[in-house]
Amino acid sequence: MHYLAMSFVSSFQKMANADRDHVAIDMEEMLANAQPLFTTECCIYEVPYEIRRLNEDAYTPHLVSIGPLHHGDPKLLSMEGHKKVYCQYFLKRSREISLDNVVSCLRELEPRIRRSYSKNIELGVDEFIKVILVDCGFIIELLIRYYNFMETDHDIIRKPWLLEKIRYDLLLLENQIPFFVLEKLWDLAFQSSLFNGDNSLSLLELASCYLCPTERIVFESSIRVAHFTDMNRIFCLKPFKRNLLRTNEVPTLHYSASELHEAGVKFKVNREEKSLLELKFSGKCLQVPEIEVDDGTETWFRNMVALEQCHYLEESYITDYVIFIGHLVNEGKDVDVLVKNKIIVNRLGFSEALGEISW
Known part of the structure; x- marks a missing residue:
């Protein structure tokens, strides 16, 4: 009976469509299958052309x-x-899960993972x-x-240039x-302790040891990060008092560091x-505050700014900072003022090289 009812409905739809313009029918189907470009879960973006064109290399992976x-x-x-x-080493390291468990977990998460990207991913589910x-x-x-350095003897960890x-x-x-996704697999793989009975180390703290190596960071349990670029931004803001109201005005500085110095302004490292x-x-x-500048500093900041312009428009604090520093540093003599006052730790060698950074 159900089959006959469905067959009748299908026949009725075909008869109704026979009187319609085929373009309208095609449009109806096309619009019904349309998907929004961004979802509330989207957090990983293709850098917009207007930002990318300023320095293509700063947004493009060079090795991996x-x-x-x-x-x-x-x-x-x-x-x-x-x-x-x-x-393969990761899968062997864990006694808690099998490859089948991992694949099953990722298959369940697959739709949510896809929704995290601003671009439609054309890969099939299995791939x-x-x-x-x-x-x-x-x-x-x-x-x-990287954390347990002594267990390695001949691989990536022993090659500092590659690690950088x-x-x-x-x-x-x-x-x-x-x-x-990383956190889910971490929890699945290491339900018991990983480092000699110490199970207090979270994946977030482990990541910060490698990606933010200048200081050991203890993250509050309430902190949630979207990905490593987001983690880097949170690290730079911490413990910035974000409860202060931010206006939509772009911070302006009409004079460079050398000009301010000549006018009698004293610089002091905070x-x-x-x-x-x-x-x-x-x-x-x-x-x-002190800032250390090396070959990767421009890339570091540009990607945080790109994240803010795509995801944190109302909280674009890193963008404000970059605009401020960009006004402060125009040429080599501006760098000299900030280096002399220990605000900039220059790892590039020459002041002129730092002055040429496109903040």
């Missing part, structure tokens, strides 16, 4: 692809073998799961080996996997605050 956006790039294929080896699994296994194993290149690739906005954003001006003294 993570996630689907740069997967298959011929320039990055040399690392695929290393990623698979590390994924998509393989990409995510290999990349997650590689990242977790890399973080473990991977570190900056892992902080690129387009080169991300949602953190909830050692009381750990956040880069804690700038203080009192009388004729400008206090600025």
Whole structure:
């Protein structure tokens, strides 16, 4: 009876469509299948052209692809073998799960993972799961080996130049996997303690040891990060007082550091605050937190700014800071003023090189 009813409805629809314009029918089907470009779960973005064109290299991985956006790039294929080896080590390291368990977990999470990307991912379900699994296994194993340095003898961890290149690739906005996926596999794999009976170390703290190595960070349990670019931004803001109201006005500074110095303004490094954003001006003294500048600093900041422009428009504090520093530093003599006052730790060598950074 149900079959006859369905057949009748189908026949009725065909008769009704016979009197309609075929373009209207096609449009109806096309619009019914349309998907929104962004969802509330979206957190990983292709950098918009208007931002990317200023420095293409700052947003593009140079050594290793993570996630689907740069997967298959011929320039990055040399690392695929290393990623698979590390994924294999990760799976062997855990006594809690099997490969079948991991695949089953990722298959369940697959729709949510896809919704984390601003771009429609054209990979099929099975291929998509393989990409995510290999990349997650590689990242977790890399973080473990970096933390537990003594267990390695001849691989990536023993090559500082390679570690640096991977570190900056892992902080690129387009080169991300949602953190909830990494955390899920971490929890599945290491339900019991991993490091000699110490199970207090979270994946977030482990990641910060490698990606933010200048200081050991203790994250509050309430902190949630979307991915590593987001983690980097949170690290830079912490413990910035974000409860202060932010206006929509772009911070302006009409004079460079050397011009302000010549006008009698004194520069002092602000050692009381750990956040880069804690700038203080009192009388004729400008206090600025210390910043270390090396080959990757521009890439580091550009990707946080790109994240803010796509995701945190109402809280674009890093963007404000970059605009401020960009006005402060125009040429080599501006750098000299800030280096002399210990505000900038210059790892680039020449002041002129730092002055040429496109903040």
